[in-house]
Amino acid sequence: MIPTGILLPQEWMQTDWFGVLATFVAVNTLIYVVLGLIKIIPKFGLRRTYTGASRRSETRSIHPDAPL
Template sequence: MLDLLSTVAAAAVPQGLLFPGSVVRSAPFQVLAAFVAINTLVYGTLAAAKALPKVYAPAWFGGRNRRAQNRSIFPDPPERDS
């Protein structure tokens, strides 16, 4: 069965599907290949960044922007004696 599939596939695919070496080594083709490579890296990086959780840079630094008093409508929990 596998031999039959490979024979049919070889007959159905034209022989000129791959580019000749002179086309692959040409400058326009190399520019296109570089563009595709960079584009793939950019979109791969964007997809990975979207899959990761958000990073909040202000949380890295100390609390200079903290209030001196609690202004919440909920009271503070009582302090425990250690």
């Protein structure tokens, strides 16, 4: 006798609920792969240089005599 299924019988793997479960696992895996890649890829073009009106004219440090 040659084992066809290691964990589950082969008949279970051809049922509708198993197909739904396998689809859910596949979609969930793809979502986590995309989220992981987004965290790995560096963020280009999202940094802004703060110049002009967004810079403070006075220091707000607890040491007012500190250089800007």
